[in-house]
Amino acid sequence: MPITTEFKESIQRRQEKLGRSGYRVIAMVQQIISKDKYDANIDEYKKAKKEERLTSDEPDLNGLPHNQYCFIGECQFHLFLPDIMHHTIGMFSLLDPARPEVPGAVLKAFQAQIRVAMVTGDHPTTAAAIAKKVNILSQEISINGGIDTFRIEQDNEKGQTLAYLMRNTTIPLETHDPNEVKIAEKLEIIPYGVVVTGGDIPSMDDYMWDWVLSHKELVFARTSPEQKLRIAMELSKRGEVVAVTGDGTNDAPALKQADLGVAMAAGADVAKEAGDMILLDNNFSSIIKAIETGRLLSDNLKKVAIYLLPGGSWSEVMPVYFNIWLGIPLSLSAFLAIIFCMLNDVVNSLAMVSEKAERDIMSRPPAIRHKTHLLDWKLLFHAYLIVGNIECFSAYFCFFWYYSVQGIPLSSIFFTYSHYGTDPYIAKSSDDLLLIQQKGQCIYYVALCIMQFFNLLSSRTRYVSFFSYNPLFGKARNLTIPCGILFSTSVGLVLILIPWFNSVFKTHPVPVRFVCPAIGFGAALFLFDELRKLLVRRFPNSFIAKMAW
Missing domain, CATH: 1.20.1110.10 (Calcium-transporting ATPase, transmembrane domain)
Structure with a gap:
């Protein structure tokens, strides 16, 4: 079956539809290589592992190739090399529902005037759908009011990079040049949600961080461990008291940076060592309790x-x-x-x-750090x-x-x-x-x-x-x-x-x-x-x- 433009768009529409329902969509491709090349890759992997030359930047695929894989929309699948052939297998979706007590716990956190941000590696569409189900993007704020996003594009005519701030992907709010220094006053929390993609984080300056973090409801998608750390640092820099929950090795830097790192008992040992406390029942609602x-x-x-x-x-x-x-x-x-x-x-x-x-104990604002004392005047x-x-x-x-x-x-x-x-x-x-x-x-x-x-x-x-x-x-x-x-x-x-x-x-x-x-x-x-x-x-x-x- 030829990979035409119409076919790619159809696949993307299908992926968006599944993502909006909270499914994680994974594209599967098959790479066929010769036995000689496979044996060479395995020998090189064993040698590198023995000499401890494996870098932490790349995933450990046990000797399988790290590149030359094709995904829909990124390369032509009819490409053939003498010793390598690529075949598209298809796509499958996973549904990993949140625990039933999480939506109620998030609502109690909002009632206690605590902001809950989702930081995930999922696709933005999937992340937003899951956030709506667990009330991180709530009906009265993000769904009724609107979800903000931004798009960074290269303006070829002016030769500069511009960030277009938008609401509901269609309503323009502002055009910002990341190279232009803007002094923004401390922004009040605005009653809107925002979805940020990890790929855009390196292009964000202080003005854009102020704009993003001023939203009441936050979702960060497609984030790497370095970007999770950056998010925690930017929140701390703006005087927020930050608690981070995580269970994986990639969460360890953010857990260490946060004012309170909460690791899961079922998580990786690195995460538990980096956190300040361990959640024994692996239940988010226990944090609210x-x-x-x-x-x-x-x-x-x-x-x-x-x-x-x-x-x-x-x-x-x-x-x-x-x-x-x-x-x-x-x-x-x-x-x-x-x-x-x-x-x-x-x-x-x-x-x-x-x-x-x-x-009213869970409807009061949190105590202001360095200002609130047990015995005040x-x-x-x-x-x-x-x-x-x-x-x-x-x-x-x-x-x-x-x-x-x-x-x-x-x-x-x-x-x-x-x-x-x-x-x-x-x-x-x-x-x-x-x-x-x-x-x-x-x-x-x-x-x-x-x-x-x-x-x-x-x-x-x-x-x-x-x-x-x-x-x-x-x-x-x-x-x-x-x-x-x-x-x-x-x-x-x-x-x-x-x-x-x-x-x-x-x-x-x-x-x-x-x-x-x-x-x-x-x-x-x-x-x-x-x-x-x-x-x-x-x-x-x-x-x-x-x-x-």
Whole structure:
């Protein structure tokens, strides 16, 4: 059958049709050589392998010829040489479908504002078809909006190479001369997809890289290992945090270059050595689960900090500062401070670690590297200046109220230093004053524990209301929270009610009425935080939302 132009076009149309359906199309040719030439090739291959002269640039074909193969559209198949004959066998197609969980995982990545790029050795048509099936080229962006491409051609009249940027292969966007230096500002991500062929990558300059990488959805086809490495380098150069997945030897350079190289357990040893981590189940969706787990861990660590800092540091340090600066009696003993930190707060903070993910955890943008910190100024502002001051004020309110009921006004407490009880004079013995101080310290301790209970319930969520995320039932169920509260309550009751602790550690039973204000202040703190969360949800661009931790 003669290889005419019409026949070639028919084959190409067939290949495009199969490619659009996601099939990999391979052309098969047969090369017939004489036995003498075959034996010579094998002998030369064995000799080169023994002398380690085999280059890595060419595939290892076990002694078969590397050239003089003919493919449709590249040479005439009726060519005959004295010792070599070429025969076209035909074409066959392969369908290598993506795993069923990949499309959903890609959608979750997009929802988390993570761009997923396909870098493959497949034909551009096949790559685009597979990308559409797995949602890398999504319906609402690339299919409805359009897929951008570019074509590099030699302008014979002007004697220069030009790049034609196009949308949907027909709509011209711009003509760019790769030899012309253009200074482009950092481009925002544009809602279109782009398909780039590896053969065009060597001709791309910085301006074209900026244009390509500004697309929301990216597909690179017919890429070599060097080009995969170049793609990772160009993304990193533009400040992107790059994760590369791969399983083959040709993926190793890109895996090594990426900020995070993820190799497959079933992949080549070279890829696993080049990667930073190995995916044991060879499942892309596990990466998305790992991202969600990482965000949950970061969230829970922040919640633990928000819970611990107001009580465990601020409200425990303030009594010492007030004693030194303002000359008032120490409102929290060292023993009670240690018990508060080592038992009350630690158990509740461990309960906070087991919190489940909030609903919006996979819809937030990724943290900005080198800018986002676990304990940033917004979290510290909320923990110390808002919650910490409210808790400290509440505990001191109960402390001073008890002193007032005992007939000791504030004027006899502040700025007395070592003259407390004598200047100004208080008509009580030193033993009575010591007993009042010890009871006041127990009142401060119990009031602080009560305030921390409300802080614990408020800190469980960053933006979601407690009433839709309660710890007793539903998806957010976390029974360690009420268990922690019960444990902390039990510790406090044991310390102030058991006579042995009273005699050894100088603790005393606390009259209930003196800690009731802490319940009111705690409820006010809880409602205040619920209002803050409501405003953050309703007005995500407001000042309050920007100040949210």
